[in-house]
Amino acid sequence: MDFKDTPEQAEFRKEVQAWLKTNATAKTKDGGRTSQEEAYERAKAWYQKVYDAGYACPTWPKEYGGAGLTQIHKVIWSQEVAKYDEPDGYFVIGQGNCGPALMHFASEEQKTTLLPRMASAEDVWCQLFSEPSAGSDVAGLRTKAELKGDKWIVNGQKIWTSGAQHSDYGVILCRTDTEVSKYRGMTMFFIDMKQPGVDVQPIKQMDGGSHFNEVFFNNAEIPDSQRLGEVGGGWGAALLVLMNERLAISGVQPDGFPEFFELVQTLELDGEPVVNNPVVRDRLAIWYTQHAGIKASTNRMLTAVAKGGMPGAEAALGKLVGAVMNQDIANYALQLMADTGAICDDALAPQKAHFQKSVLFAPGIRLAGGTDEVMRNIIAEQVLGLPQEPRADKGMAFKDIPSGNQH
Amino acid sequence: MNFDFSEDQKFIQEQARNFLSSECTTARVRQTLEGEQAYDQPLWQQIVELGWPATAIAEDQGGLGLGYLELCVIAEELGRALAPVPFIASVYLATEAIKLGADKAQQDSWLPQLAAGEWIGCLAAQEKPGALKLGQLATTVTAGKLSGKKTAVLHGAIADKAVVLATENDQPGLYLVDLSASGVSRKSLTSIDPTLPLAELNFDGAAAEKLADCKDIQTLLDTLYDRAAVLLAFEQIGGCDAALAMGKEYTVGRYAFGRQVASFQAIKHKFADMFVATELARSNAYYGAWALSADDAELPLAAATARVSAIDAYYQCSKENIQAHGGMGFTWEFDCHLYYRRAQALSLILGGNPQWKELLVERLLRIKAA
Numbered sequence: 001m002d003f004k005d006t007p008e009q010a011e012f013r014k015e016v017q018a019w020l021k022t023n024a025t026a027k028t029k030d031g032g033r034t035s036q037e038e039a040y041e042r043a044k045a046w047y048q049k050v051y052d053a054g055y056a057c058p059t060w061p062k063e064y065g066g067a068g069l070t071q072i073h074k075v076i077w078s079q080e081v082a083k084y085d086e087p088d089g090y091f092v093i094g095q096g097n098c099g100p101a102l103m104h105f106a107s108e109e110q111k112t113t114l115l116p117r118m119a120s121a122e123d124v125w126c127q128l129f130s131e132p133s134a135g136s137d138v139a140g141l142r143t144k145a146e147l148k149g150d151k152w153i154v155n156g157q158k159i160w161t162s163g164a165q166h167s168d169y170g171v172i173l174c175r176t177d178t179e180v181s182k183y184r185g186m187t188m189f190f191i192d193m194k195q196p197g198v199d200v201q202p203i204k205q206m207d208g209g210s211h212f213n214e215v216f217f218n219n220a221e222i223p224d225s226q227r228l229g230e231v232g233g234g235w236g237a238a239l240l241v242l243m244n245e246r247l248a249i250s251g252v253q254p255d256g257f258p259e260f261f262e263l264v265q266t267l268e269l270d271g272e273p274v275v276n277n278p279v280v281r282d283r284l285a286i287w288y289t290q291h292a293g294i295k296a297s298t299n300r301m302l303t304a305v306a307k308g309g310m311p312g313a314e315a316a317l318g319k320l321v322g323a324v325m326n327q328d329i330a331n332y333a334l335q336l337m338a339d340t341g342a343i344c345d346d347a348l349a350p351q352k353a354h355f356q357k358s359v360l361f362a363p364g365i366r367l368a369g370g371t372d373e374v375m376r377n378i379i380a381e382q383v384l385g386l387p388q389e390p391r392a393d394k395g396m397a398f399k400d401i402p403s404g405n406q407h
Numbered sequence: 408m409n410f411d412f413s414e415d416q417k418f419i420q421e422q423a424r425n426f427l428s429s430e431c432t433t434a435r436v437r438q439t440l441e442g443e444q445a446y447d448q449p450l451w452q453q454i455v456e457l458g459w460p461a462t463a464i465a466e467d468q469g470g471l472g473l474g475y476l477e478l479c480v481i482a483e484e485l486g487r488a489l490a491p492v493p494f495i496a497s498v499y500l501a502t503e504a505i506k507l508g509a510d511k512a513q514q515d516s517w518l519p520q521l522a523a524g525e526w527i528g529c530l531a532a533q534e535k536p537g538a539l540k541l542g543q544l545a546t547t548v549t550a551g552k553l554s555g556k557k558t559a560v561l562h563g564a565i566a567d568k569a570v571v572l573a574t575e576n577d578q579p580g581l582y583l584v585d586l587s588a589s590g591v592s593r594k595s596l597t598s599i600d601p602t603l604p605l606a607e608l609n610f611d612g613a614a615a616e617k618l619a620d621c622k623d624i625q626t627l628l629d630t631l632y633d634r635a636a637v638l639l640a641f642e643q644i645g646g647c648d649a650a651l652a653m654g655k656e657y658t659v660g661r662y663a664f665g666r667q668v669a670s671f672q673a674i675k676h677k678f679a680d681m682f683v684a685t686e687l688a689r690s691n692a693y694y695g696a697w698a699l700s701a702d703d704a705e706l707p708l709a710a711a712t713a714r715v716s717a718i719d720a721y722y723q724c725s726k727e728n729i730q731a732h733g734g735m736g737f738t739w740e741f742d743c744h745l746y747y748r749r750a751q752a753l754s755l756i757l758g759g760n761p762q763w764k765e766l767l768v769e770r771l772l773r774i775k776a777a
Contacts, residue, residue: 002408002697282764285763296693297690376672
């Protein structure tokens with residue numbers, strides 16, 4: 001066990017530090033969020049810069065636009081970028097989820113043309129799995145793809161798609177056979193999002209923002225050459241994507257602790273920083289143990305991956321703990337601010353109203369990418385080996401599964 | 408960077424687990440629980456023969472010359488098995504106190520004896536509830552004779568020698584006292600976990616030898632407690648694992664409403680939460696183990712973090728294991744209370760959770776300020 005860099009890793013870290021020093025934007029005291037459009041433009045520019053320097057997608061092979069390095073190098077990269085005000089995880093869905101799907105299933109020609117463009121964020125990708133009637137039960141999805149000649153014709157609706165409005169391509173899971181049981185009748189593709197049959201509509205969320213979208217498919221077309229895996233093999237392919245997602249979001253998921261630690265040292269109550277209050281110190285200690293525990297768990301997982309393993313279902317715990325903590329911290333921060341905690345003006349509230357914005361966005365994080373409850377089921381069933389949920393649709397052909405008010 | 412134990416260390420752990428699962432069954436732990444004995448003397452003898460107390464003692468001082476990482480994996484197994492032996496008292500506390508506070512000549516004399524299990528040590532520090540305050544010690548030494556009263560001394564009733572915290576001319580220091588000598592009387596206390604028994608030690612002019620290399624006693628005690636906190640965290644996560652496994656096995660085998668009890672989400676989610684708490688505690692313990700083995704400047708924060716999360720995780724796992732068992736979990740017959748008692752006992756040695764949370768925050772702020 002050694003938590004320090006090897007000489008080679010230390011050399012890489014020094015090189016990254018030097019590059020970031022001249023190329024990355026320093027953090028400002030206030031931190032805080034920028035507008036969505038501005039954040040997107042900044043992210044595009046940053047990713048291109050990182051790509052040109054050869055640091056994009058550190059673990060991908062060089063011929064696909066990566067740096068050909070290990071997971072540990074990626075950790076070093078992330079640790080160093082985190083010291084700057086740069087959007088390191090912005091295109092994580094494309095690079096973390098869609099990239100590995102292409103790497104596994106696409107043709108060599110597709111890989112050499114598309115992956116470098118994904119690495120530089122010249123092309124933006126989204127993931128189209130969830131549907132209005134297929135959330136936690138994502139295998140209940142109904143968006144239909146029918147083969148006509150050498151093209152698949154797609155009709156239906158996806159929802160909760162991050163970044164669809166900016167996307168050039170999407171990895172999509174479709175129903176291709178309703179006569180077999182639900183897990184067997186799906187197929188995965190990648191689709192051109194800029195075609196007439198694809199309509200992206202932003203969802204106005206409870207916090208007023210529009211991070212997610214609905215995507216409607218009306219006779220949209222996918223050439224059969226863009227099929228990822230076998231016809232009917234979509235569920236297995238999707239599991240592979242989700243397994244890579246665990247790896248991709250590890251360390252990116254915010255838990256709110258760094259901002260909270262900053263707040264308790266600066267916010268004053270009755271003339272004293274609130275960190276002097278024993279009740280606050282108690283909360284600080286508990287959240288720090290969780291924050292440190294998630295970080296160390298991620299590093300343990302990456303050690304296993306660096307030795308050639310794949311992240312197991314236990315990786316679900318970082319998302320589960322981080323998302324809940326993020327919400328609770330935001331709520332607690334507002335309580336500490338007392339009456340002024342309700343003020344959401346960027347100019348008035350600490351850290352550009354980070355906590356006010358977080359308290360309203362946090363419920364979404366507990367739902368996205370697997371709800372708290374789904375995460376617990378995954379841990380219980382896949383890690384601990386407990387009995388699966390009894391399923392009323394077991395063995396039924398998809399077309400016969402009751403759908404209630406969902407159509 | 409490598410956040411895992413080595414293959415050799417995992418092998419040591421596997422051997423320890425195999426040995427304890429056959430030699431230290433809960434039926435055997437219960438012999439101590441029921442008060443038939445103060446500790447499991449034959450088991451302790453076997454542990455001594457396996458060389459475990461010698462793990463982190465240097466070879467030229469009679470030890471195996473391994474390190475703290477090896478001691479951590481053994482600790483996890485002792486915790487899993489609820490071993491009713493004076494390992495914490497003699498190895499994590501007395502041996503480490505001597506390594507930190509004794510001079511070379513004393514170490515050369517005492518450490519080989521501890522490594523070989525020739526005597527069992529304990530640490531006598533606490534005089535009253537609450538965090539230890541060096542300025543408030545009532546135990547004193549005058550001309551080599553120690554007087555005063557110590558309480559909550561782990562394995563104090565059966566240890567051969569104690570490392571005692573006392574003041575001499577208002578200077579706090581550590582002293583080695585032979586507990587069979589005149590001027591020492593001791594009393595067993597009723598303890599929440601009888602497999603980790605506590606005692607009261609009374610000294611009335613008992614012969615005491617000063618640990619000769621105690622310079623800054625506060626720093627020494629902090630380091631001693633930090634080391635022990637990491638080692639205890641491994642005992643605690645071993646216990647978490649065992650409690651979780653016990654709950655799983657019972658609810659998978661038990662049926663209610665025509666279904667396995669473990670198939671209900673209320674139960675599955677409970678176990679998922681126990682697993683999550685254990686994994687966070689485990690990861691924090693690993694970080695502590697590295698800081699301990701590398702003697703890194705991060706040890707104080709890493710140790711406090713490991714301790715707080717291990718205390719919380721073991722409490723959660725041991726209480727929810729009882730809950731998952733239903734009424735049977737509340738019986739003396741079922742082993743659930745063994746883990747629950749052990750979780751309580753381990754959380755209190757070295758000071759409880761509020762104390763360690765405060766230390767954690769102090770250390771976090773200190774690092775931030777530096």
